[in-house]
Amino acid sequence: MTHTATVTLPGADYPEIRDGVRRICADFPGSYWRELDERDAYPTDFVQAMTQAGYLAALIPQEYGGAGLPLRAAGVVLEEIHACGGNASATHAQMYTMGTLLRHGSQAQKETYLPQIAAGTLRLQAFGVSEPTSGTDTTRLKTRAVRDGDSYVVNGQKIWTSRALHSDLMLLLARTTPLEEVERRTDGLSVFLVDMRETVGNGMTIRPIKVMINHNTTEVFFDNMRIPASSLVGQEGKGLRHIMDGMNAERILVSHESIGDAKWFTRAGVRYANDRVVFNRPIGQNQGIQFPIAKAYAAAQAAELMVCHASEMFEAGMPCGEQANLAKLLSSEAAWEAAEACMQTFGGFGYAREYDVERKWRECRVQRTAPISTNLILSYVAEHVLGLPRSY
Numbered sequence: 001m002t003h004t005a006t007v008t009l010p011g012a013d014y015p016e017i018r019d020g021v022r023r024i025c026a027d028f029p030g031s032y033w034r035e036l037d038e039r040d041a042y043p044t045d046f047v048q049a050m051t052q053a054g055y056l057a058a059l060i061p062q063e064y065g066g067a068g069l070p071l072r073a074a075g076v077v078l079e080e081i082h083a084c085g086g087n088a089s090a091t092h093a094q095m096y097t098m099g100t101l102l103r104h105g106s107q108a109q110k111e112t113y114l115p116q117i118a119a120g121t122l123r124l125q126a127f128g129v130s131e132p133t134s135g136t137d138t139t140r141l142k143t144r145a146v147r148d149g150d151s152y153v154v155n156g157q158k159i160w161t162s163r164a165l166h167s168d169l170m171l172l173l174a175r176t177t178p179l180e181e182v183e184r185r186t187d188g189l190s191v192f193l194v195d196m197r198e199t200v201g202n203g204m205t206i207r208p209i210k211v212m213i214n215h216n217t218t219e220v221f222f223d224n225m226r227i228p229a230s231s232l233v234g235q236e237g238k239g240l241r242h243i244m245d246g247m248n249a250e251r252i253l254v255s256h257e258s259i260g261d262a263k264w265f266t267r268a269g270v271r272y273a274n275d276r277v278v279f280n281r282p283i284g285q286n287q288g289i290q291f292p293i294a295k296a297y298a299a300a301q302a303a304e305l306m307v308c309h310a311s312e313m314f315e316a317g318m319p320c321g322e323q324a325n326l327a328k329l330l331s332s333e334a335a336w337e338a339a340e341a342c343m344q345t346f347g348g349f350g351y352a353r354e355y356d357v358e359r360k361w362r363e364c365r366v367q368r369t370a371p372i373s374t375n376l377i378l379s380y381v382a383e384h385v386l387g388l389p390r391s392y
């Protein structure tokens with residue numbers, strides 16, 4: 001009896017999506033991203049091309065005009081953008097935040113916004129959670145939304161609200177019941193879908209922040225910003241839970257970007273190590289050059305398996321906090337290892353902008369900090385997976 005098994009290798013699933021994204025990325029080479037990076041400019045043409053091809057509506061159900069694809073397919077889109085040398089940060093928030101809207105949005109919200117987002121006439125790219133004083137301790141955020149008749153009045157400040165100047169909608173987390181009045185500190189926070197076309201200059205002020213990468217990030221100020229009560233997503237006071245619901249998806253999606261980065265760095269490093277001749281031999285002949293690249297490759301392969309595993313569990317509706325967090329941890333570390341190996345392989349030329357190595361090196365570093373930093377993941381694993389005492 002013969003037994004044949006088919007194995008889809010990670011990196012080979014969704015071939016049509018991979019080909020399609022690669023074709024679009026071929027029109028946006030390194031020079032495109034470098035030029036934007038110099039100007040801190042938003043990749044409007046790239047985002048439009050991706051939107052028109054339908055890739056940014058991957059997670060929107062078909063009944064609302066989207067593709068209704070699994071999370072893994074959306075992740076593959078992001079991975080390929082990064083593996084081609086681009087950066088998905090201009091586009092990914094729509095995918096990150098989609099879960100909150102799909103699971104907790106009212107029928108009216110979904111019918112009003114999703115078809116327009118899918119068609120690309122409305123952009124949902126801003127996610128306002130982080131604040132300057134509370135840091136990772138989200139329960140202590142200070143932005144307040146107070147109900148006043150048919151409205152909420154919002155006061156406070158957000159920081160690191162990326163793409164706010166290039167979005168029509170913002171998913172905003174604010175406190176509706178003061179911390180002192182709630183039984184559990186995770187209660188009393190609410191999530192709102194804010195129509196920024198109404199609020200910018202009308203209680204909402206956005207200021208860009210200059211950072212080491214081209215991320216179009218901003219700080220956002222709310223000064224008696226009035227929004228309709230119908231902006232509330234889900235239940236008042238349960239906003240943190242509604243957003244947390246989507247955190248596993250967000251971690252799995254961002255892990256794909258790191259996997260794409262690791263592939264780009266490995267390819268670039270290997271090519272350069274084969275081509276560059278010093279002391280009459282390719283530098284890649286030296287094991288001191290080979291081994292860091294090979295080690296990073298192994299780490300990235302292992303991380304990719306975890307990303308696939310986490311995606312599968314998510315899609316099957318299984319609890320996957322452990323796998324999503326491990327995928328995020330392992331992929332961001334593997335991408336950084338690959339970045340360092342590539343940078344070192346390029347020697348002085350790694351610093352020359354025209355090779356894109358320094359740009360990608362700067363860009364991939366952020367995954368170790370945002371949307372959740374490495375320490376906080378380790379702390380989750382220690383406490384919730386291994387049963388060690390709660391540390392904060």
Ligand SMILES: Cc1cc2nc3c(=O)[nH]c(=O)nc-3n(C[C@H](O)[C@H](O)[C@H](O)COP(=O)(O)OP(=O)(O)OC[C@H]3O[C@@H](n4cnc5c(N)ncnc54)[C@H](O)[C@@H]3O)c2cc1C
Nearest residue numbers: 127128129130135136160161162215370371373375376392
């Ligand atoms: C480029 C960029 C884009 C971003 N985009 C967005 C966005 O669109 N929307 C949004 O809401 N946020 C965004 N963020 C914010 C990001 O999610 C936060 O920066 C990140 O979660 C870390 O929070 P923090 O900077 O306040 O660090 P802090 O909470 O101040 O932590 C600082 C350091 O201390 C460590 N630390 C803190 N507490 C503990 C502990 N108990 N144990 C061990 N270590 C600890 C952290 O791991 C971290 O390394 C973005 C950030 C960046 C840099």
